[in-house]
Each structure stands twice: as structure tokens, then as C-alpha cells.
Amino acid sequence: MGEIMDGMWRWVEGVPYAPCPPEEFCGRHEERERILALLNRAEKHGQAVMISGPPGIGKSSLLNWLKYDLQDRPGGPGSLVIRAEIFEPPRMIFSAFRKLLYDLQLHAASGWFQDLFVSEGMKEAVRYANDLLEKYAAPVEPVGLLPKTGEEIIGVFARSPEVEYDRVREAHLELLRELGWLMAGFGRIAAILLDDAHLASRPDRRLLLDIARDLPPGILLAFTCRDESGYEEIRDRGAPLVPLSGMRGHEIQEMGLKRFDLPLDEATAALLAEARGDPFSLVACFNTLRNRGLDPSPDNIRDLLAGGGDPAEMAFAAIPEFRRAWAEAFSVLIPPFPVPVMACIPGIQGLDEASVIEQMQGSTIFRRLPGGGYAFAHSLLQEHCRQKLSADEKVSLNARAAECFERLMHRLLIRPHALLSLVCHYFNAQDYARAADLSLELGIRYHHRGDYDAALMLTGQAITSAEHLGNGALLAAAVRERDLIRQEMADPDETAR
Numbered sequence: 001m002g003e004i005m006d007g008m009w010r011w012v013e014g015v016p017y018a019p020c021p022p023e024e025f026c027g028r029h030e031e032r033e034r035i036l037a038l039l040n041r042a043e044k045h046g047q048a049v050m051i052s053g054p055p056g057i058g059k060s061s062l063l064n065w066l067k068y069d070l071q072d073r074p075g076g077p078g079s080l081v082i083r084a085e086i087f088e089p090p091r092m093i094f095s096a097f098r099k100l101l102y103d104l105q106l107h108a109a110s111g112w113f114q115d116l117f118v119s120e121g122m123k124e125a126v127r128y129a130n131d132l133l134e135k136y137a138a139p140v141e142p143v144g145l146l147p148k149t150g151e152e153i154i155g156v157f158a159r160s161p162e163v164e165y166d167r168v169r170e171a172h173l174e175l176l177r178e179l180g181w182l183m184a185g186f187g188r189i190a191a192i193l194l195d196d197a198h199l200a201s202r203p204d205r206r207l208l209l210d211i212a213r214d215l216p217p218g219i220l221l222a223f224t225c226r227d228e229s230g231y232e233e234i235r236d237r238g239a240p241l242v243p244l245s246g247m248r249g250h251e252i253q254e255m256g257l258k259r260f261d262l263p264l265d266e267a268t269a270a271l272l273a274e275a276r277g278d279p280f281s282l283v284a285c286f287n288t289l290r291n292r293g294l295d296p297s298p299d300n301i302r303d304l305l306a307g308g309g310d311p312a313e314m315a316f317a318a319i320p321e322f323r324r325a326w327a328e329a330f331s332v333l334i335p336p337f338p339v340p341v342m343a344c345i346p347g348i349q350g351l352d353e354a355s356v357i358e359q360m361q362g363s364t365i366f367r368r369l370p371g372g373g374y375a376f377a378h379s380l381l382q383e384h385c386r387q388k389l390s391a392d393e394k395v396s397l398n399a400r401a402a403e404c405f406e407r408l409m410h411r412l413l414i415r416p417h418a419l420l421s422l423v424c425h426y427f428n429a430q431d432y433a434r435a436a437d438l439s440l441e442l443g444i445r446y447h448h449r450g451d452y453d454a455a456l457m458l459t460g461q462a463i464t465s466a467e468h469l470g471n472g473a474l475l476a477a478a479v480r481e482r483d484l485i486r487q488e489m490a491d492p493d494e495t496a497r
Ligand SMILES: Nc1ncnc2c1ncn2[C@@H]1O[C@H](COP(=O)(O)OP(=O)(O)OP(=O)(O)O)[C@@H](O)[C@H]1O
Pocket: 016, 017, 018, 019, 020, 021, 024, 025, 026, 027, 028, 053, 054, 055, 056, 057, 058, 059, 060, 061, 062, 196, 226, 255, 259, 278, 279, 280, 283, 378, 379, 380
């Protein structure tokens, strides 16, 4: 497919809201320099770096660029890069770390780096670390989902031998030592890129921070974090910080030209930098201008911005109606969205998975994930859709989602995600009878593995459900559990970890 094809269909709907592909990446020269200056240190000591900033400022895009520059750029350093992102809660324990190990296994099996992995030792270390992650998380993961009496679904949990956290940490540090050492033999480094560390659950955050503190030579760890409440804990661990702020006039000019074919004069760029410097808003503005066939003149831009408003609102106004309807329906899902569920939810006769995938390809508001599922191109879009749902819509869409998960359960590969989705959809559909027991059961298990946020959310669901059902015994059990979790969270020994 040539450029013309790209160009032609791009203007059907505009530039995608997903993180920017490296070949279209604009500006940020100082920030790039700062990160690259740390590479030398990574070779000698191991080095962490944290990229921070508000939503939509371009953190994930910078990570994309870094991956390209380190690994894929012709004439570049040819580093080995593995990348993962953390999704909104509730989610599986250590899911991002599993993705990182998966990437490492891919490198070991194909491409340039397979020569590097000839030693069985390295492959063995990856397998071992992965095995420990799986065992650690096993108590919250169903081994089978059986239809009980009627259509009720229960999770069946493994009684696996329990793995202590310390073993998980040691296995990862050992693996990284070996990897760094191997890479050094080739005069290269390995880079670990982790997106959205602010969403990490407690076990994930702990492992991230433990790794960051003890990075061996040859390893660069770059992670992003929204600078929202709670991020101080991560920031204060001493990794050098690369904060992102709004784009400057010349960066906005570059972006207009490179991504939208819109030439902007200095005054217009300055106006935009003043009003909306974050790239997410800029993409929404430029898409709207292109869509309405307007010149990027200061007057047109003033008119556009005078609408006030949320950039996500502007983004949705510029796409076709049927996409908005899908976006609404999918907004209740927890990412990653499985394709079979996406085909089921709109309730359109004959809508099959192939046509969902085809539709997604032309869409600016969804993106395909490495595992094959989908997510909103940007979380601001999903948040916006969710906020706009009325209470009734929320209930009926969640009921529909629960029905789809139930029906398709046997086909969904990521069981913990399916089970968590199901229990949250039951709850949000006000199907308290189905939500109650499963919420408590999962809450207890997440508590037990130290994921307090997920545990609190799930026990909260159990409490509300029990109240609605008038089930005193369940209510007492759920309240007891919630109080235990709160106590542990308040315990300074726990917090210090
Ligand atoms: N340097 C850049 N050049 C061109 N486009 C960019 C750049 N940075 C970001 N964008 C665009 O801006 C939008 C938001 O960027 P991105 O998703 O990277 O933000 P983010 O900081 O990761 O947001 P969040 O905190 O929600 O994860 C995307 O549509 C992306 O394509």
C-alpha cells in the first residue's frame, strides 16, 4: 500500500488519536536529547527515566519514538526493546510484566536478536520468570469457568502452590542481569518501555520500583506516568524526570504540516500554543478544520475554540454517526476489548468479527493492541463517552455486555479479564444477584495477593449488592473484608513497601 492509499483514506475521518507513529513524530527535541543523553549511563550502570505529564500531552508517543530510535532506526544503536502498557483497573496482576516477557520471547525466537539468545540460559531465565509471575497471580485466576445451575457462571480457582513476592523480584533481577550482560557483549543495551505506570496496581508498582532501583548495567528502563495525584510516590524514587508540557509554536507548525498538510503561520501557531498546547487537543482541532474544509486562519481557530469544550467532544463531532454509536456501546468495556465481544455488543444482525476488524482499521478513535484486542485510541475518548451515558443507558449497555461475555466465555482466551469484566458488567447492570458472591470471592483473592485497589473496588461492589439484596450475612462478610483491606493499607509497614 502506497502513500496515496494512506492519504486517501486518512481524510475520510482524519488523523488517528492513537499514540503518534514515529515517522510522524514532531518536535520534542530537548526531551529527546535528554533521554538519549542517559543511554551512556544505561550501558555502564543501568538507568531509569520517567516521562511525565498530563493526559494527552504525548507521553506514549514519545515512548513510540524511543522504541524506533533505539531499535529500528537505520544506523541507530540497534538496542533490544520490549514494551508494555498498563490498563485501567481492575486488571490482571502483573499483566504488563507478562507482556514484557512475551516480547523478550519473541526476540529470542526471531529477528536479529535470536543470535543473541543461542544460550539456553537466557531462554530458561525468561521461562522461569514468567512461570513465577503466573504462579504468583494464579490464586486470582480461574482455571475454568463452569456454567452452574441455570445460567449462573462461577469461576473455579486453582489451588496452586503459592509463590512469595521475593522470588518474583529475584527472578526478574537475575534475568535483567543476564540480559544486560549478554547485550554488553555485543556493545548494545536492552530497553524496557512501560506506559502508564500511574495505573499500576500495588504488586505491579512494587515490582517496577524494585527493578528500577536495582537496574543492572546494559538496561534502560523508561516509563511514563500521568502527573496526577498519587504519582509522587513513583517520582520520588529518584529516576531522572523528563516532564512534558504543551507544544511550542514551531512544534505546532511542524505538526500541522507533517500530519495534516496544514501550513500555519507563526501567529496562528502562537494562538494555538496559548490556548491548546497539548497534542491531543491539537489533533482534534486540526481534524475538525480538515473535516469542515476550513483554513487554519486565526479567525477560524478562534471560532473553533470559542465553542469552549472538551477536546474529546470536538473529536467525536468530527466522526460519522455510526462510529459514535459503537463508541458509546464499547465505552462500558474494560480494555483490552475482545473481538468476539465487540461483534456481539452492537446487537446488529449478521455483524461478524471480520467486519468489526475491517471497521476498526478505518477508525481514528480505536486502536488495535498487540494481543489482538482493541482499545479506544486514547483513554480521554473512552472517559468522555462514559460520562455522557445516562443512568439507563449505562444499565442497559452493561447488561448487554454481560450477556455477550456470558455467551462467549468459552472462546475468550484471557480468562481473568473475562471474569473481571463479567462481574463488573453484572454490577453496573444492577444485576446484584449475580454480582454479589463473585465480587466478594474475587475481592478476597485480590486482597490476598496484595492488589488493594482492585480488592477494595470488588468488595465495594459486594457490599452494595448485598445491601440491595437484603442479604445480611453477605453484607457482614463483605464489610469485614473491606475493613481488613483498609487496615492493611493504612499500615505503615505495608505502605513503605
Ligand atoms: N510529538 C508529537 N507529534 C505529533 N503528534 C503527537 C505528538 N505527541 C502526541 N501526539 C498526538 O497527540 C495525541 C495524544 O498523544 P499521546 O497518546 O502520546 O498522549 P499521552 O500523554 O500518552 O496521553 P495519556 O496520558 O492519556 O496516555 C495522539 O493523537 C498523538 O498522535
